[in-house]
Amino acid sequence: MSKPKILIQLDGDEHASLFDAVVAVDSEIDHLFQYHSVQTEQVRDLIHGAMFTRGPQDLHNTAVFIGGANVAHGESLLQAATKCFFGPMRVSVMLDANGANTTAAAAVLAAARHVDLSQSEALVLAGTGPVGQRAVRLLARAGCKVRVASRSSERAAATCEQVRENVEGAVLTPLATNNAKETAAALEGTNLVIAAGAAGIELLSAETLAACSSLRVAIDLNAVPPLGIGGVEVTDKAVDHDSVICYGAIGVGGTKMKIHKAAIRKLFSANGLVLDAEEIFEIGRELEAAS
Numbered sequence: 093m094s095k096p097k098i099l100i101q102l103d104g105d106e107h108a109s110l111f112d113a114v115v116a117v118d119s120e121i122d123h124l125f126q127y128h129s130v131q132t133e134q135v136r137d138l139i140h141g142a143m144f145t146r147g148p149q150d151l152h153n154t155a156v157f158i159g160g161a162n163v164a165h166g167e168s169l170l171q172a173a174t175k176c177f178f179g180p181m182r183v184s185v186m187l188d189a190n191g192a193n194t195t196a197a198a199a200v201l202a203a204a205r206h207v208d209l210s211q212s213e214a215l216v217l218a219g220t221g222p223v224g225q226r227a228v229r230l231l232a233r234a235g236c237k238v239r240v241a242s243r244s245s246e247r248a249a250a251t252c253e254q255v256r257e258n259v260e261g262a263v264l265t266p267l268a269t270n271n272a273k274e275t276a277a278a279l280e281g282t283n284l285v286i287a288a289g290a291a292g293i294e295l296l297s298a299e300t301l302a303a304c305s306s307l308r309v310a311i312d313l314n315a316v317p318p319l320g321i322g323g324v325e326v327t328d329k330a331v332d333h334d335s336v337i338c339y340g341a342i343g344v345g346g347t348k349m350k351i352h353k354a355a356i357r358k359l360f361s362a363n364g365l366v367l368d369a370e371e372i373f374e375i376g377r378e379l380e381a382a383s
């Protein structure tokens with residue numbers, strides 16, 4: 093008889109994410125064990141508890157989900173977890189701190205429904221944040237040229253450096269966009285824009301959007317008014333506004349939720365899977381292909 097499916101939630105925050113807990117329960121697991129305020133040096137003992145309790149033939153029924161608001165901390169927890177594994181003694185691990193991987197994957201998948209990413213030039217507004225950085229990484233991995241915008245050219249350049257370390261040959265341009273004129277110049281000649289700014293901040297006005305003749309797809313991830321892109325509704329899902337296909341945060345959110353649940357289910361298909369941005373994006377691609 094197969095062992096019950098146990099998901100272990102490791103979260104760096106004071107309270108382990110309730111959102112992640114609900115999604116876990118909705119993803120056909122049997123038990124959820126939650127750990128909060130997890131520090132990197134505590135991961136080894138926690139992972140040992142997971143990997144030394146069941147034999148290798150049953151370890152695919154134990155998996156780890158790493159969440160928390162801080163993506164850099166989540167990456168550190170992931171690294172500490174994977175360092176513990178050897179031979180067949182490993183469990184599958186998924187990283188989705190701040191929802192960054194599932195959200196960026198859903199946004200890039202939405203774009204890929206309408207344009208060939210390998211032939212595209214994209215602008216990612218607020219490309220420095222957790223979600224924006226992941227979106228830049230996935231776009232670059234798909235062969236898209238990416239302009240990475242921030243209020244600070246230094247922060248934009250730092251993000252480009254980080255992504256280049258991850259994606260060999262990435263074609264990235266850091267830009268500062270602090271006013272409508274700079275944003276219009278950054279948008280000029282692109283066919284895709286993703287706005288990944290903080291909640292309640294408009295980064296791109298309806299006028300600037302309408303003035304860009306090369307644009308085909310506009311995706312806004314901010315669900316809190318004022319929204320990130322003027323004229324794009326939060327529920328838009330492939331809605332045509334003056335020949336630009338638009339998605340709002342809720343329009344992208346449905347795909348994000350499907351990817352999140354499918355990724356958790358996938359954790360229990362084998363031991364030793366490591367699901368980070370690219371693997372989670374691939375799960376989204378498989379879902380799209382099957383639908």
Ligand SMILES: NC(=O)c1ccc[n+]([C@@H]2O[C@H](COP(=O)([O-])OP(=O)(O)OC[C@H]3O[C@@H](n4cnc5c(N)ncnc54)[C@H](OP(=O)(O)O)[C@@H]3O)[C@@H](O)[C@H]2O)c1
Pocket residue numbers: 190191192195218219220221222223224241242243244247248288289290291292293313314315341342344345348
């Ligand atoms: N649809 C979904 O399912 C889903 C899931 C998760 C997140 N989200 C949304 O996705 C968006 C991105 O998430 P995140 O966690 O990466 O966001 P974040 O860390 O809160 O902010 C992203 C970036 O926004 C810029 N920013 C912050 N305050 C600003 C201001 N006052 N004016 C202009 N720019 C400002 C900053 O870039 P610079 O300092 O470099 O300019 C920051 O790095 C958010 O709106 C979030 O709510 C959606």
